[in-house]
Amino acid sequence: MKQLIMGNEAVARGALRAGLGFFAAYPITPASEIMHYLAEKEGEIEFVHAEDEIASIHMAIGASLAGLKAMTSTSGPGMSLKQEGIGLAQMMEVPLVVVDVQRVGPSTGMPTLPSQGDVLQAKHGSHGDYLALVFYPASVEECYRYTIEAFNAAEESRSPVILLLDGFLAHLSETVDLRRIRFSLKKRSLAPLGTGNRHFTGLLSKEGIPNTDDSQYYRQWYARVKNKMLSVADKYAFYEYWKNPQATTLLIAFGITARVIRPLKDRYAIFRPIRLFPVLAGPLKEIAAPYQRVVVVEMSDGQYAGEVQRVLQREVISLPVLGGEIHLQEIKEALNAI
Amino acid sequence: MQYKDFVKWSRWPTTWCGGCAIGIVFKQVIFSLERMGLAQNELTVVSGIGCSGRAAGYFNVDSVHVTHGRALPVAEGIKRGNPHLKVLVFSGDGDLVGIGGNHLIHTARRNVDLTVICINNQTYGMTGGQMAPTTLKGTKTLTSPHGNRYHPLNIQGLITSNHNYFYARSSAYHINHLQKVIREAFAWPGFAFIEVVAYCIENFGRRLGYRFGYEMLLKIKGIYKINRSPKERLKENELGVLIK
Numbered sequence A: 001m002k003q004l005i006m007g008n009e010a011v012a013r014g015a016l017r018a019g020l021g022f023f024a025a026y027p028i029t030p031a032s033e034i035m036h037y038l039a040e041k042e043g044e045i046e047f048v049h050a051e052d053e054i055a056s057i058h059m060a061i062g063a064s065l066a067g068l069k070a071m072t073s074t075s076g077p078g079m080s081l082k083q084e085g086i087g088l089a090q091m092m093e094v095p096l097v098v099v100d101v102q103r104v105g106p107s108t109g110m111p112t113l114p115s116q117g118d119v120l121q122a123k124h125g126s127h128g129d130y131l132a133l134v135f136y137p138a139s140v141e142e143c144y145r146y147t148i149e150a151f152n153a154a155e156e157s158r159s160p161v162i163l164l165l166d167g168f169l170a171h172l173s174e175t176v177d178l179r180r181i182r183f184s185l186k187k188r189s190l191a192p193l194g195t196g197n198r199h200f201t202g203l204l205s206k207e208g209i210p211n212t213d214d215s216q217y218y219r220q221w222y223a224r225v226k227n228k229m230l231s232v233a234d235k236y237a238f239y240e241y242w243k244n245p246q247a248t249t250l251l252i253a254f255g256i257t258a259r260v261i262r263p264l265k266d267r268y269a270i271f272r273p274i275r276l277f278p279v280l281a282g283p284l285k286e287i288a289a290p291y292q293r294v295v296v297v298e299m300s301d302g303q304y305a306g307e308v309q310r311v312l313q314r315e316v317i318s319l320p321v322l323g324g325e326i327h328l329q330e331i332k333e334a335l336n337a338i
Numbered sequence B: 001m002q003y004k005d006f007v008k009w010s011r012w013p014t015t016w017c018g019g020c021a022i023g024i025v026f027k028q029v030i031f032s033l034e035r036m037g038l039a040q041n042e043l044t045v046v047s048g049i050g051c052s053g054r055a056a057g058y059f060n061v062d063s064v065h066v067t068h069g070r071a072l073p074v075a076e077g078i079k080r081g082n083p084h085l086k087v088l089v090f091s092g093d094g095d096l097v098g099i100g101g102n103h104l105i106h107t108a109r110r111n112v113d114l115t116v117i118c119i120n121n122q123t124y125g126m127t128g129g130q131m132a133p134t135t136l137k138g139t140k141t142l143t144s145p146h147g148n149r150y151h152p153l154n155i156q157g158l159i160t161s162n163h164n165y166f167y168a169r170s171s172a173y174h175i176n177h178l179q180k181v182i183r184e185a186f187a188w189p190g191f192a193f194i195e196v197v198a199y200c201i202e203n204f205g206r207r208l209g210y211r212f213g214y215e216m217l218l219k220i221k222g223i224y225k226i227n228r229s230p231k232e233r234l235k236e237n238e239l240g241v242l243i244k
Helices: A007-018 A032-039 A053-066 A074-092 A119-124 A142-158 A215-234 A255-266 A282-289 A302-313 A328-337 B019-035 B052-058 B071-082 B093-099 B101-111 B155-159 B175-187 B199-206 B213-223
Strands: A003-004 A021-026 A046-049 A069-076 A095-101 A160-166 A175-178 A197-199 A239-242 A250-251 A269-273 A276-278 A291-299 A317-319 B043-047 B063-065 B086-092 B116-119 B166-171 B192-197 B240-242
Touching: A003 A007, A003 A032, A003 A142, A007 A032, A021 A032, A021 A053, A021 B063, A021 B071, A021 B199, A032 A046, A046 A053, A046 B071, A046 B213, A053 A069, A053 A074, A053 A095, A053 A175, A053 B071, A053 B101, A053 B166, A069 A074, A069 A142, A069 A255, A074 A095, A074 A142, A074 A197, A074 B071, A095 A142, A095 A197, A095 A250, A095 B199, A119 A269, A119 A276, A119 A302, A119 B086, A142 A160, A142 A175, A142 A215, A160 B071, A175 B240, A197 A276, A197 B052, A239 A282, A269 A282, A269 B019, A269 B155, A282 A302, A282 B043, A291 A302, A302 A317, A317 A328, B019 B052, B019 B086, B019 B116, B019 B213, B043 B052, B043 B071, B071 B086, B071 B101, B086 B101, B093 B101, B093 B116, B101 B155, B116 B175, B166 B175, B175 B192, B175 B240, B199 B213
Parallel strands: A021 A046, A021 A069, A069 A095, A095 A160, A197 B063, A250 A269, A250 A291, A291 A317, B043 B063, B043 B086, B086 B116, B116 B192, B166 B192
Antiparallel strands: A003 A175, A239 A269, B166 B240
16 A cells, blocks of 8 residues: 655654664654654653653663664754764664754754755764764655664664664655565564673673773774674665766765756766765775766765765765755756866 | 672772772662562663762673763663663762753653662762762862852752652661662652762862761761651751652
8 A cells, every 4th residue: 555654754664663662852853753653652662752862862772771672863963962872872782773864054053954964973973983884765665664774784783773864855755655665674682681690881891891991902892893883784785876888977876865866867877875884885896986987966065975085095076065955957067067 | 689699799899999988888789689689680770970880880780881971861761661670770979960960850750760879979089079069069179179169959859849759868877777768769669869978088088188988977977867757858967758
């Protein structure tokens, strides 16, 4: 049965389908519809309208430790506040899904026009070194599908997986038949609290015992966690590629920007990463090789272009679409001017 | 389980200084756990950051040591995730009342079924002895070298402003009272907050002229009196329990 569904609703329904047991959040446009949908499910799931963004992610961490699949959702200003909890979940290796529906920043910015300016915040917003798994859908159907995949990846990696959306995508309504979508579900990977004498801590620790002044051990620990994240990421290497043998330029875009530039596929090749981080280095290097130019079109001032350039080790042109508006004609003209 | 079984001996010795009050309180907690007959899989302990925040790791149960000020939301998530678990929050005044103050207001308002032990030593001990929201007016600390200009936060007033509450004040000296209060707090079907009047000798007391921890303990003995049937408010020098 086809239904008209909004991006945010698809995220909420995807989470429920993945086995969501706990949700906490704080109201923020353009993410609040996720919260509204799940508030209706109170009783079936544990739902908390928390006092703030920091509380909501920490509650989700607690609920995940206690045995429930947990999620929180927010937008850029809230994402900045949640970074503390994201770091804690990385250090304690707690499965969790964090949804960030991006809007123009910094600070309160342009409430609440869409943006893609949280890309680096999603990768590296919390302090210290860690690898984040970040997914970015581009349709309502994908909002559903990749919310489920985010939960699976969270269980497999035991980490806080980030699902990025933009205000356009979150408020986009499309007809979708959710029953048609095929997926597998990962079971809980962490034994719940109350089953032993384990110690979870934000400190560097060895089998639950803090080990905070051993540099050699830190290096071993970091190598293990990094390998873990990279090997799990390999299983979630989602992307889309429109090959174009006539083209000399490869466009890279994600989320709503990829939707907007799709009509350009007759003239350019287009690569759309769905797993934004870790950057899809393997496929990207191979795909970009034959093209003379690589252009990243994004609603930020080159945040992802810098990441792509780092991986490709060659010049990457940034085409920023700023200020919360996106027009195909403008992008076409900017491409012609390159 | 015997009280010794609630201690994670592999973590010994603790990080706490000789003469510190936190060890005294920790001991009263494990005595209480034995007396209540709790099993290992019935309890989890959550702490924030600070000297008191290290307590979670010394309990021989599943325990969580979280970011600064966030013990309460993590504990609430755990309780909602598994309502059968007894959840004990053991942390300090800087963590629970200072940086975690907003969570304290709202966890108490939601009346989440948690037992909270707040070691009030009136300072940030782990970071060297700075002024806390609980530091008395006039006290000299690293961040109030000319004397604290502000009055301390009224924790009793904050907790008892709610529709339902369990607020207790006890001390590191009055250990029988403290044990009794801990058992009552665990039995209370809602948010139970125990403010334990404690002290910090190394990074607070010494600057104020105390030489040993027990001098600070005797000071507490001299000031505080137990009120077994308080009316609406505990006076500044009273220990007791207020419930509604």
